[in-house]
Amino acid sequence: MPTLSPSLLRLFSTALLAFPAYAGAAPATDGIGWQWGECARPQFTAVMVALDKGFGGYAIEVAGEGYWIAMTERATFVLQVADTREAIARIKISRPPVAEFDEQAGWRERWLQDVAARSAVTMERRMLAGGVELLSMTKGTLAGKFVGVSLIVDRQRKIFAELDWRRIERYASPADVSEMQETVWRQLLPCAFPAVEPALVKRN
Numbered sequence: 001m002p003t004l005s006p007s008l009l010r011l012f013s014t015a016l017l018a019f020p021a022y023a024g025a026a027p028a029t030d031g032i033g034w035q036w037g038e039c040a041r042p043q044f045t046a047v048m049v050a051l052d053k054g055f056g057g058y059a060i061e062v063a064g065e066g067y068w069i070a071m072t073e074r075a076t077f078v079l080q081v082a083d084t085r086e087a088i089a090r091i092k093i094s095r096p097p098v099a100e101f102d103e104q105a106g107w108r109e110r111w112l113q114d115v116a117a118r119s120a121v122t123m124e125r126r127m128l129a130g131g132v133e134l135l136s137m138t139k140g141t142l143a144g145k146f147v148g149v150s151l152i153v154d155r156q157r158k159i160f161a162e163l164d165w166r167r168i169e170r171y172a173s174p175a176d177v178s179e180m181q182e183t184v185w186r187q188l189l190p191c192a193f194p195a196v197e198p199a200l201v202k203r204n
Helices: 006-018 029-040 098-118 174-191
Strands: 044-062 067-083 088-097 124-127 133-138 148-154 158-165
Touching: 029 044, 029 067, 029 088, 029 158, 029 174, 044 098, 067 098, 067 133, 088 174, 098 133, 098 148, 133 174, 148 174, 158 174
Parallel strands: none
Antiparallel strands: 044 067, 067 088, 088 158, 124 133, 133 148, 148 158
């Protein structure tokens, strides 16, 4: 049986995302990831490293309370700088059971706020097109393997995208991390969420 090349698979996935009314179902998390990877070009490239289908999840804890993050599917990508191949972020795009989306969104936000508080920084919130939210925190020091976390909450497609920002050698201070994040957002957001104007993204 003939198989599609990775480039054709990405093109097919992007086409389904562009015409959701004809797709008949919510776009797959890997299709969304490939679309975002195309959006991030030419400055960045995205490589899929894992795809999990079926029910699964993991536990989180916030202020002594536990919660199970249930997922029906998850695609994991690594975002790289195109010319240097530096891996700057791990992107985990997941879809929870539909009935649990709002509750899970609340827990994920609480978790990120807790991570920010323990790092002595403030979580940032941006409102994007279509009610999409971008929540982010960046560590105040370049300690550990990861130096920040961002969470995209897409209520229309019922997905979450967590970006774990990796520490790379070129970073001399947290300001360099923030600059890299802003470069990614300027490239990615207007394409992934077409109504977004980079200069007009609301922060609070």
